[in-house]
Amino acid sequence: MKSFVTLALGVSIATLSAAASAQEYPTQAIRMVVPFSAGGPADTIARVVSQKMGEILGQPIVIENRGGAGGVIGTDLVAKGAPDGYLIGMSSAGALAISASVQQTMPYDATTDFAPVTLLASVPELLVVNDGVEAETFDELLELARAEPGALNFASSGPGSMPHLAGELLNIAAEIEAVHVPYAGAAPAVTDLLGGQVQFMFADIPVLLPHVQEGTLRALAVGSAERTGTLPDVATTAELGMPDVTAENWYGIVAPPGTPEDVVATLNAAIVEALADEGVAETLGSQGANLIGSSPQEFGDYIASETEKWAEVVEVSGAMDQ
Structure with a gap:
């Protein structure tokens, strides 16, 4: 009986600890990888949204520009990152849907190797x-x-x-x-x-x-x-x-695979709130961006459908044989 009580008490403490941790998240700065150079459209969208997102979460969002291979290099850093909620990436249609059909080898499968957070915007x-x-x-x-x-x-x-x-x-x-x-x-x-x-x-x-x-x-x-x-x-x-x-080029937020669902939900809620901000909407709208803020499930489904669409275009056109 004693061992059962001890075990039950341990489980309860672990559960409470996990719940408290989820409620406290985030407790430190969040790193956002942008797989393109500073100053471009993707970087502009990331900086505008991340500033408001940081205000909502109470922790800074630190932008890290890691360009190369059409966004694949920086996006791969996220795929291989720790699933603790403190590393996310803002990637694009190219790196998440098109590259699978136009590059000979890919370091990740965009339909399985990420935890989708939200479809941020389309341009x-x-x-x-x-x-x-x-x-x-x-x-x-x-x-x-x-x-x-x-x-x-x-x-x-x-x-x-x-x-x-x-x-x-x-x-x-x-x-x-x-x-x-x-x-x-x-x-x-x-x-x-x-x-x-x-x-x-x-x-x-x-x-x-x-x-x-x-x-x-x-x-x-x-x-x-x-x-x-x-x-x-x-x-x-x-x-x-x-x-x-x-x-339409599009940009979305992804996290490493295995990122806890409650953490993804917290990130999603903060981004959706940031996109609803009048200042954010005005700044990005003037650049031709259509703000979206989808659910994680909707974004995952969208990545899959876009991957299929552009694979067909590449095949029919012979685009990569030119």
Whole structure:
């Protein structure tokens, strides 16, 4: 009887200790890995959200930029990290859904090797042309492409990137043959687009917005289901008769696999509250971001569906055989 009581007492103490620990979390700074360089769209979103998130949790969120391999290197740090709630990552569509189809080897399986926390935000891909292209509308661009197959080139920030696959998706849906020209990042791609070396490009709205506002690039369509408040006069690809050409870069928070559910729930609640903040919404909305704040389950399902979608685009287009 004594041993049973001792055992029961030990279990009770352990249970109470775990409950107290969960209630106290977090008790120290949380490290957020952003697998891209400082100053880019992903970094901007992470810093705006993490500042408010830290205020809500009562502990600082420390940003660590670990770029490389399209976000895979930094994202892998999270996959291999300790599941204690003090390491999380803000990763992207590229590292969590596309890379599985475009890289020969992957250090993780995004559908199983993370604890999804929330789908943070999406940023639609904007389709633009330069002033030298004789197309004032989306339909006129398609007419040009069909009149001379292979004559139009589209830029991207690199093979297998969202801008690349958005262009391939347009090729498939519109039955055109625009030629992909990859660059080492968005900046040189936009430079050559402005210079006329390439004719059109898809890219995240924040990358192209200044040039559209200056009138040096012309926006023809936005690759989302709904129009963006940043450019409300630009029609969606769905409105223009191409509902399958939906391309939105997205960013989500993940934690190492095995992170306790109560910790994930605490992180999720803090992020959702941060996204509801008026200042956060205004700052990120002005950059073309659509704030989401999904449940962990919804985000896990979304990663799986996006992985399947882009794998099919890569296969049908032969994108990685170019």
